[in-house]
Amino acid sequence: MARIGVFICHCGENISATVDCAKVAAVASNFPGVAYSVDYKYMCSDPGQRMIIDAIKEKKLDGIVVGSCSPRMHEPTFRRATAEGGLNPFLCEMANLREHCSWVHEKGDVTTAKAIDLVRTLVEKVKRNTPLLPIKVPVTKTALVIGGGVAGIQAALDIANTGHKVVMVERDPSIGGHMSQLSETFPTLDCSQCILTPRMVEVAQHPNITLYTYAEVESLDGFVGNFKVKIRKKAKSINEKDCTGCGLCCTKCPTKKIPSEFEQGLGFRSAIYVPFPQAVPNKPVIDKENCTYYTKGKCRVCEKVCPTKAIRFDQEDEILEIEIGAIVICTGFNILKTSFFPEYGYGVYKDVIDGLQFERLASASGPTLGEIRRPSDGKIPQKIVFIACAGSRDPAKGIEYCSKICCMYTAKHAMLYKHKVHEGKAYIFYMDIRAGGKMYEEFVRRAIVEDEAQYIRGRVSKVYEKNGKLIVVGADTLLGAMPVEIEADMVVLATAGIASEGAESLAQKLHVSYDAYKFFAEAHPKLKPVETNTAGIFLAGACQAPKDIPESVSAASGAAVKVAALFSNDELTRDPMVAFVNRTAPPVFSTCVGCFLCQPVCPYQAIEKEEIKDRQGKTIKTVARINPGLCQGCGTCVALCRNKAIDILGYTNEQVYTEVVALLNEY
Amino acid sequence: MSEKFEPKVVAFVCNWCTYAGADLTGTSRIKYAPNVKIIRFPCTGRIDFMLLMKAFANGADGIIVSGCHPNDCHYSTGNFHARRRWMVFKSMLEFMGVDTRRIVFSWVSAAEGAKWAQLVNTSVEEFRKLGSYDAYKQVAKLNIEKEVFNG
Amino acid sequence: MSHENHHSHANPTLADEIHDHTEVLAAKCYQCGKCSAGCPLSDEMDYPPSVVMRMLQTGMPELEEKLLRSYTIWLCLTCEMCIARCPMEVDIPKVMDYLREKTLKAGKANPKAKNIISFHKAFLDSIQKTGRLYEMGLIVDYKMRSLNMMQDVAVAPKMFMKGKLSILPELIKERKKMESIFKKTFKNKEASK
């Protein structure tokens, strides 16, 4: 027979004003299995808690029901007291007599009767409670940061500065991301490289950070605190230890006319190359697709000229396997190319460029050394047309959302152009100017008033080339949709920000969700903006949606704090209310029949396949297994499993069925 | 006192939204019918529909199931699964002759204390009109329940 | 036909009516002006296409009336340039078709459109009678309707010389069928009104 203790609280008069507390305690004392039942003015006060502690010892109680306020208020308090009394804390339950009873009903027998029903329900439940131990999982205190743009850099430095190890994996030969390509940045117009480069160097030199560039995540296993990740280090064809970064190889390489990715095709690079002078690490890689030695078996000039003999043509991709505790995804974004736009010439007009190309033209270290010159003939354009929302807010052909950053960078471009070409004229076709941010609207106004950017409200229908000019056909909707035709020297499309290439496959490798646009999905758009649905994996920067630098950096610092919090303990304590698939004796092993219908419903990918093997190692049966490290205890799988093979601690089938019966039936 | 029929109502609610919402009803001292008694679940996704049948079999005249609004689920998608399952289950119940008007589905967030009170009151009113669910109790004369108490 | 996101109003606007008949939802237009920018006849029109959409959006009877009496709807060539580039895929040509039909029935067609309408009517007459287009007849018929006697006096003889105009119409066999198709479609239209 159970020995349950029942403690009914008056809460001053909050409960006792409408519920006859003494009566509740008296009735409860007659419930089967109740060994002790009292009522008291303030159960959460010290003397109240002491009553519980003492009663456990004196009356040898094996279960506690406190009839008081909402468990959301004092469950931790009473579980602590229960533990102090020497019982497992999960043997304590609370009946909500205040928020769900005394405060919401009138004084009277009905209210008291309801209170009795609630207490009886919890008494029956607690009889079926089992001692639960909080789940402890060890934590590997190394974080993996995927992507080395400004978000990744910030996250890595913040985590590293808390004293934890960081491994950074960057796909390109250098870190820096899009920010390293920018000329100057809104809303302050400070030089992008100037503020970013020192941070890039810091990453490379930080004792807590290991940097792998030209590398990608191959696969991921495990769960929060205990991930195992495989990283593919693509062959750079040089021995990084020997290479001093002298650059001789790049200068001498005869294959020079390869469009540079960093310069957005506006400049060239050699087959062995460092993407840009400030690259980190400042060591070259050989582009195997263009190197004549790899493609035709001839050349090896770089090998000959290298003073340290660092070239390794036979180098192969390397797979590293490392253990990590948390991951921050910072893989950023991309923009649509001009070839996406049929009405603007399918990308064939050389002088129709995208925003990043304009950044390179405006950059002091860019292909024109910061002079705005048009790609076709190098002339300085006297008239530039900027087209905002190119591909954004365009459900028909592009994407539905607003790319958020383009209004601002277009205003910036118009401004930079005017600063460099004083007599030039900038026209901006726009639909709305979205400049919500600190000093943003002021920035746009400056572009319009001081730098004479001519904003025309309307979308451009077509751009075509004629006699070396680009004819831009638009309309001014503020003038009754009056047709407007501008003969421009150059056209800049503020093309939509889209998910980074390969984001979808990375998401699948990491088992995190992504949205319809293939951006990574946050666990909650407002309250968990840097978390994913997978415990231990966080997000930062433009991999979630187009974001500007301040937002990317704030998110990165936010994610870093989440990682640091995770790493602040040696072990993770997790709520023990997790699901489990039953195991029975052979030959059945489990009532699970291996239908795996439960697998897709789990929001946390916690359900795995487990093979039950015989002594010879032959698989007899494949059943579901729940990874307690990943399960968050929602119970969806429990309700789904038709074979009742899954149950969930704290809300077992037996417990909840009993509650229903007890609630509706008096003894 | 006139003998007005008082339906017995069980509410299955999730811990994160509706349970907290009902707490707020209390903190706001908004009054509602005492017929409804709440059982707490981690998520509406946990609620399997045999539980509802169990409640009817044990004398419930009406049931309220309530959790987080779509997209606000603490577990991100649990409530969607609950909803989807309910769509399937509902047609099955109707086929079996169960009076599905006696099962009310709703969303009440942690901020919607007043909505909870209103939901309870309108549901109770509805169930009262429907009267005692004797039909089901008759069908399901299951006595195993009594055994449970002695477990 | 009614649609989910379409409420039934006590006083349906012209936009509601268009939505019911053509499924084109004027509210989808976000006034970007791309249609007006690309429309080859925008500058000839009293209301460029994006303005037409805006007028419909307002639901104001005065503006709807202006629209029905506009020259725009007759100038629209249904070249489909606007919808081809509209980010919201608003089918403006369909709207124009609808407005033309409605206006014609209501006898509100813009007087400037007289020639255009005369031509269309003459064209259809020809088909109704012969099953095919009889160009010579068309020209004569059009001239009678438009009273534009001098037009094409220079071109027609040359066409004739080049063998491009025939004096006699070609007749199809099932001419009765043609009559019946015309009758039915025009009757259906009345009925659906």
Next chain:
Amino acid sequence: MKIGFYPGCSLNGGSKEYKDSVYALAKQFDIELVYIPDWNCCGATAAHNLNKELSLSLPSRILAIAEREGLKDILVPCAACYSRLTVTQHELNHDENLKKRITDIIEMPVKGTTRILNIIQWIEEFILEKIPYKMFKPFNHKVACYYGCLLVRPHEILKFDREENPESMDKLMKAVGADSIDWAFKTECCGAGFSVSRTDIVGKLSGKLMADAVDRGAEAIIVACPMCHSNLDMRRPAINKYLGKNIDIPILYISQAIGLAVGIDEHTLGLHRHMVDVNLKENTTTVTKEKIKEKTETEV
């Protein structure tokens, strides 16, 4: 090889030379064109503008007859007819109620299974491969391929070529030795149905696009639609008036241009019927019969 043929009213009347040239081309490549018996007018812009049901019924009758005659593919050289037939078939296939209503009106069943080919698709599919073996006289002129509206729009329904800057006609012209220019007005409207009622508009719209073609050095404009042809050719006075100068660039149907290349004579192709004379510089580089034979032998 047999294929269904719907000429449409224009080809039967004012654009007789278009029909003649298509016929000649078919004959040259051993394709038999089978008329759709007792065909009627598709209704063109007029029906479309004034009465929707009528505008669907007229083409439906044509499709119904084609089906009845067992013609699976039909060639529709007129871009306007091609557009009307294709759009009608699309609408019928996407609305069962409409299909029912229309079959009631025309008193004939329509399945909506006909493959409707425009002139370019027809040449691409049945002729292009064989051109090298029959090319006597490369059409080595600089040309502007003009597609107009109806061949490419609405793209969602026609799904023919690229919506902006299409290339299929250019490819055909290159195949017969022409140098086709890159220009921006390939799909701008020529004024279409306003030829008679608002000739001034045709002058303006056609004038704009032709001026660009001329500026870019085109010697001829190649079209695939009788409406485009009559606007650009017959409405030259209005065009010249709009431009304030006279341009004498000839307008050729694609079937005529290809016909010339494969050695069909000008008269058969109906060049003499044009309002603007076709005075292309004499092309001296003829290909001898031996050479063609050689080619045939090496490649086959």
